[in-house]
Structure formats: C-alpha cells, structure tokens
Amino acid sequence: MGRTQGTQDLGKAILRIVLGVLILLHGISKLMAGPGFVTQVVTQAGLPAALAYGVYIGEIVAPILLIIGLWTRLAGVIVVLNMLFAFALVHAKQLGEMAPTGGWALELQGMYLAAALVVALLGAGRLSVGGVDGKWN
Numbered sequence: 838m839g840r841t842q843g844t845q846d847l848g849k850a851i852l853r854i855v856l857g858v859l860i861l862l863h864g865i866s867k868l869m870a871g872p873g874f875v876t877q878v879v880t881q882a883g884l885p886a887a888l889a890y891g892v893y894i895g896e897i898v899a900p901i902l903l904i905i906g907l908w909t910r911l912a913g914v915i916v917v918l919n920m921l922f923a924f925a926l927v928h929a930k931q932l933g934e935m936a937p938t939g940g941w942a943l944e945l946q947g948m949y950l951a952a953a954l955v956v957a958l959l960g961a962g963r964l965s966v967g968g969v970d971g972k973w974n
Contacts, residue, residue, distance in 0.1 A: 864896025895919025906965020913957030
C-alpha cells in the first residue's frame with residue numbers, strides 16, 4: 838500500500854466513521870423517544886405508518902455498518918435515502934431558507950446527504966471490517 842492509498846483509506850475511514858457516529862446519535866434519540874413523531878410525519882404525508890420504522894434502519898443500522906465498514910456502500914445509499922425522506926417530509930419548507938446566523942438553514946442535513954453520497958461512491962477503504970473496496974464495501 839503506497840502513501841497515497843494509505844491517506845485515501847484514512848480519509849475514507851474518517852468520513853464514514855464521523856458520518857456514522859453523527860447519524861447514529863440522531864437514531865438513538867429517536868429510539869429513546871419512540872416512533873410517535875416519525876409515525877405522525879409519515880402518516881400526515883399519506884404514507885403507511887409502518888414506513889416510519891425505516892428511520893431505525895437509516896439512523897441505527899446503516900450508521901453502525903458505516904462505523905465498522907461493513908456493506909459500506911449500501912449503508913451510504915440507505916443514509917442518502919433517509920436524508921431524502923427527511924428533506925421531503927420534515928424540512929421541505931426550509932429548502933430555500935437561510936439560517937439566522939448565516940448559511941443555509943439545512944446545511945447540516947445537506948452535509949449529511951453529501952457525505953453519505955460520497956461514502957456510497959467511494960466505499961469503505963482498507964481500514965474497515967470489509968478491508969477492501971469491493972462491491973458493497
């Protein structure tokens with residue numbers, strides 16, 4: 838492994854681990870609060886209530902996979918889908934808004950979406966359970 842490959846693997850690891858931890862904290866909060874809020878948002882959009890439990894896949898299961906580097910590309914895609922649902926169901930009114938302190942009102946959500954997309958495209962790297970950039974790592 839050359840120096841360039843080593844720094845790329847380290848960069849991939851940092852990105853996926855930080856993304857995983859930050860999204861997982863949101864998932865833990867939702868797990869502790871129960872599915873009430875998410876179920877309400879989903880049903881108000883005319884979707885089946887059972888779809889609300891997908892938030893646990895997107896904010897608990899996928900982040901754990903990102904952190905350990907297993908099925909990383911798939912986990913990245915799941916987080917992308919989770920964020921797209923969050924934009925559509927919770928944050929749609931804020932899409933064109935600025936934050937009171939400057940910047941986009943949804944910059945955090947936008948950064949999660951972009952980071953998940955990058956992880957899905959680049960994979961986990963060698964510093965992962967998968968160990969190589971295979972089809973889903």
